[in-house]
Amino acid sequence: MTSLDLKNVGKSFGGLQAIRDVSFTMASGEITGLIGPNGAGKSTLVNLITGLLKLSSGTITLDGQDIGTAPPEAVVRLGVARTFQNIRLLTDGTVLENVMIGYHRRETASILSGLLALPSSRAETAQLQDAAMEMLGRFEIGHLAHATAGALSYGHQRRVEMARAFATDPQILLLDEPVAGMNEAESESLGHLFRKLADSGVGILLIEHDVKFVSKLCHQVHVLDSGRIIASGTPDYVLKHPDVVAAYLGTDEFEGVA
Amino acid sequence: MMLQQILNGIASGAVYALFALGFSLIFGVQRILNLAHGGVFMAGAFVSFYAVDTGVPFPLAILLAMVVAGLVSVLIDLIAIQPLRRRSHDIEYAAIVSTLGIDMMLISVAQQVSNTQVLRFPFGTFPIQFFTIFGLRISLLQLVIFAAVIVLTGGLGWYLNKTSFGRQIRAVAENPSTASLLGVSPSAVYLQTFFIAGALAGLTGVLIGLSFNSIHFLMGEPYMLKAFVVVVIGGLGSLTGAVAASLLLGVLQALAVAYLPTGVPDMLIFAILFLVLLVQPNGLFGAAGMAARVGRK
Amino acid sequence: MMQFFTANQALFDFFLLSLGFAYSQQIVLRAGVFSIATVGFVAIGAYLAGYLVTKSEFGGLPAILAATLVAGLGGLLLSVPLSRLRGVFQAIATLAFVEIVLNALYYLEPYTGGAMGMNRIPKLVESWHLLIAVAIVIYVVWSIGRSGIGRAWDAIRQDETVAACLGVSIRKYHTLAFVLSGAIGGLFGAMQGLYFYTITPEQFGFAMVVSVLTTIVLGGRATLAGPIAGALILAVLPEIARPLAENRLFLHGAILLAVIIFVPDGVGDLLVHKLRQRRNGTGRNMIGGETS
Numbered sequence: 019m020t021s022l023d024l025k026n027v028g029k030s031f032g033g034l035q036a037i038r039d040v041s042f043t044m045a046s047g048e049i050t051g052l053i054g055p056n057g058a059g060k061s062t063l064v065n066l067i068t069g070l071l072k073l074s075s076g077t078i079t080l081d082g083q084d085i086g087t088a089p090p091e092a093v094v095r096l097g098v099a100r101t102f103q104n105i106r107l108l109t110d111g112t113v114l115e116n117v118m119i120g121y122h123r124r125e126t127a128s129i130l131s132g133l134l135a136l137p138s139s140r141a142e143t144a145q146l147q148d149a150a151m152e153m154l155g156r157f158e159i160g161h162l163a164h165a166t167a168g169a170l171s172y173g174h175q176r177r178v179e180m181a182r183a184f185a186t187d188p189q190i191l192l193l194d195e196p197v198a199g200m201n202e203a204e205s206e207s208l209g210h211l212f213r214k215l216a217d218s219g220v221g222i223l224l225i226e227h228d229v230k231f232v233s234k235l236c237h238q239v240h241v242l243d244s245g246r247i248i249a250s251g252t253p254d255y256v257l258k259h260p261d262v263v264a265a266y267l268g269t270d271e272f273e274g275v276a
Numbered sequence: 277m278m279l280q281q282i283l284n285g286i287a288s289g290a291v292y293a294l295f296a297l298g299f300s301l302i303f304g305v306q307r308i309l310n311l312a313h314g315g316v317f318m319a320g321a322f323v324s325f326y327a328v329d330t331g332v333p334f335p336l337a338i339l340l341a342m343v344v345a346g347l348v349s350v351l352i353d354l355i356a357i358q359p360l361r362r363r364s365h366d367i368e369y370a371a372i373v374s375t376l377g378i379d380m381m382l383i384s385v386a387q388q389v390s391n392t393q394v395l396r397f398p399f400g401t402f403p404i405q406f407f408t409i410f411g412l413r414i415s416l417l418q419l420v421i422f423a424a425v426i427v428l429t430g431g432l433g434w435y436l437n438k439t440s441f442g443r444q445i446r447a448v449a450e451n452p453s454t455a456s457l458l459g460v461s462p463s464a465v466y467l468q469t470f471f472i473a474g475a476l477a478g479l480t481g482v483l484i485g486l487s488f489n490s491i492h493f494l495m496g497e498p499y500m501l502k503a504f505v506v507v508v509i510g511g512l513g514s515l516t517g518a519v520a521a522s523l524l525l526g527v528l529q530a531l532a533v534a535y536l537p538t539g540v541p542d543m544l545i546f547a548i549l550f551l552v553l554l555v556q557p558n559g560l561f562g563a564a565g566m567a568a569r570v571g572r573k
Numbered sequence: 574m575m576q577f578f579t580a581n582q583a584l585f586d587f588f589l590l591s592l593g594f595a596y597s598q599q600i601v602l603r604a605g606v607f608s609i610a611t612v613g614f615v616a617i618g619a620y621l622a623g624y625l626v627t628k629s630e631f632g633g634l635p636a637i638l639a640a641t642l643v644a645g646l647g648g649l650l651l652s653v654p655l656s657r658l659r660g661v662f663q664a665i666a667t668l669a670f671v672e673i674v675l676n677a678l679y680y681l682e683p684y685t686g687g688a689m690g691m692n693r694i695p696k697l698v699e700s701w702h703l704l705i706a707v708a709i710v711i712y713v714v715w716s717i718g719r720s721g722i723g724r725a726w727d728a729i730r731q732d733e734t735v736a737a738c739l740g741v742s743i744r745k746y747h748t749l750a751f752v753l754s755g756a757i758g759g760l761f762g763a764m765q766g767l768y769f770y771t772i773t774p775e776q777f778g779f780a781m782v783v784s785v786l787t788t789i790v791l792g793g794r795a796t797l798a799g800p801i802a803g804a805l806i807l808a809v810l811p812e813i814a815r816p817l818a819e820n821r822l823f824l825h826g827a828i829l830l831a832v833i834i835f836v837p838d839g840v841g842d843l844l845v846h847k848l849r850q851r852r853n854g855t856g857r858n859m860i861g862g863e864t865s
Binding site: 069095110120131132133135140164 | 712713716717719721731732734735738739740741742743753838849850853
């Protein structure tokens with residue numbers, strides 16, 4: 019059981035306060051929702067957790083260990099993986115290569131064995147290739163293994179990116195708008211996948227502005243607006259919260275939910 | 277003696293400044309290193325020489341050099357840079373390569389045209405006259421160069437900060453996509469900055485050709501190398517920084533050449549460049565605000 | 574066959590040397606480092622080997638090994654400050670490094686011969702030595718392509734942020750690239766030094782920086798075939814374009830321009846990708862239809 023804790027997290031860019039006083043906790047095995055209108059600071063928060071941005075205030079801990087100042091490669095080694103809102107694949111590489119690099123933290127072959135193609139390096143490459151193929155199968159994109167990643171459809175690219183993040187064997191997985199731009203059927207099938215991943219023990223933070231999707235999957239939802247958490251609780255509770263209604267008022271994302 | 281050397285240093289620094297202004301302008305607006313800037317500079321010198329050679333009055337020849345160099349520079353943007361902009365990444369690397377290619381083509385043309393000869397302006401093209409102020413000798417040409425630096429830096433600053441064209445340039449430099457949403461055409465701005473930079477380079481070419489009374493197809497290269505030093509120390513993209521760093525470099529070089537053995541002055545200058553990059557990669561004179569480094573931001 | 578070889582031996586040796594320099598340049602670019610320090614390493618290797626052979630009791634092989642080691646160490650040292658810089662700043666800093674080395678060669682006249690250079694270096698390197706050295710380097714680069722090192726470099730080059738977020742230590746892999754680039758540059762620099770009887774500082778100037786970079790632009794940054802394709806084009810081009818000899822520089826520039834615009838990955842990389850796609854039966858176009 020792993021838990022990620024944010025305490026009074028704040029971030030300012032110049033004079034602009036992008037995130038202020040955000041605190042919440044999430045644990046492995048659960049799907050936690052983080053919703054909010056565009057520009058609320060959701061992606062900034064993900065960048066703070068994964069080591070791309072420096073905290074202005076507050077602490078972020080993983081099982082009590084401070085990760086608020088760790089560089090990104092250390093954060094992921096401790097078990098926190100992510101996807102990007104605007105999908106960032108290695109576009110020139112194949113799907114298989116994209117997922118294989120996800121296993122980087124598992125690599126143990128020495129530099130020297132890599133330079134000289136010693137058996138340990140070759141065996142590792144073969145083994146990671148098998149593991150990556152299996153992972154592609156779990157995300158139902160095994161048939162695309164040798165396709166160039168940048169040439170895939172949007173939905174497939176999202177799946178490749180998730181498979182890659184999952185290959186790092188995370189305890190906590192931050193998914194930044196994983197169903198943005200997908201149709202109902204596609205998001206439905208991804209929803210099932212997330213459920214399965216969570217049941218296997220991974221903690222998922224689902225960052226979305228599709229409120230409906232989040233409310234179906236999560237027991238606990240946090241609502242971010244202008245960098246602050248304005249409501250936390252069950253989907254039913256937060257969606258009726260007056261501040262949340264006000265924050266979403268006039269945006270069509272809220273239609274058909276309340 | 278030493279004061280005279282400092283004065284000479286300032287004079288050559290002023291020329292570096294003229295060269296670096298255009299180079300730095302292009303970097304500031306587009307984030308690319310235009311390696312063909314030296315070729316444009318050389319083209320300006322060539323145009324003025326052949327104009328004078330065919331009997332065009334010198335002031336007109338200068339104007340012609342600036343216009344032609346400006347147009348060559350615009351062509352560089354059209355041929356070597358525009359096709360790269362559609363790409364999402366790697367423009368930095370690609371632009372260095374493509375402008376390098378153009379530079380080689382310009383040098384080759386100049387080599388053919390001049391038959392690999394050093395060209396010299398006919399005697400009397402520009403009056404050779406010296407003044408003595410407080411025991412320091414200064415030539416009329418040096419005074420003209422000082423005046424050009426002051427007028428052009430001031431003019432460019434005014435243009436960028438006070439006119440609506442300038443505001444467009446700054447908007448594009450800040451963020452091209454936002455600027456185009458506001459109705460500013462980035463490609464028009466790019467062409468404009470390339471023209472200004474080219475015209476400045478052309479003028480510098482003429483002035484250098486006069487100063488050393490020597491124009492040849494390889495004259496751009498040493499100035500390119502100096503321009504790297506200047507724009508880094510001044511802060512890539514910062515115009516006042518480029519001018520300040522140029523003067524500093526000119527003085528430093530004049531003193532180093534006078535007092536240090538061969539090889540050491542250039543070694544010293546590039547060592548300083550190296551150090552500045554490590555300690556203060558955005559330059560010594562104000563922040564250019566480039567992501568020169570990595571890490572949590 | 575043999576006749577052809579002896580007639581073109583100089584051309585062949587030149588090709589092997591430039592292939593070595595090209596791998597030194599490619600390794601850093603492949604790892605996403607915009608370094609053009611290769612020529613600096615080559616100069617260090619050439620002069621060190623030349624000095625060891627002429628002024629002390631070193632034989633050819635120990636001199637070459639020493640030069641390789643020292644230049645690799647130089648790469649290690651250079652990587653410490655340079656790992657903090659990116660993009661054009663790295664390019665300018667490494668250009669400064671090359672200029673510093675170059676001017677040091679002029680200044681350290683008692684050891685380097687100054688502008689006159691180093692003369693009467695015994696010719697200890699033959700074609701087959703060059704061939705062995707190239708074979709070793711190709712084997713190493715081939716191995717890298719099948720290891721975690723190659724995967725990490727390819728990831729860093731394409732998107733450094735993503736690589737870091739997947740646990741790749743950018744610093745470690747950049748340092749490795751610098752060390753290998755230095756060692757390979759030093760190795761072939763030393764071989765050049767012991768091949769041509771004489772070395773001068775001006776051989777290692779801006780022109781060489783451009784020609785080494787050109788090899789990789791033409792050939793490609795990511796595959797084993799890249800430098801081979803690039804060096805081949807550069808070796809054969811002057812032969813084909815002999816009628817255009819006077820315009821060689823123009824042609825050279827025009828090719829650089831055309832390749833970076835129309836074949837940005839380089840000819841060698843492009844061919845390898847095409848072959849790979851054919852083998853796997855999945856081209857870009859076959860699934861590109863649904864790209865949004």
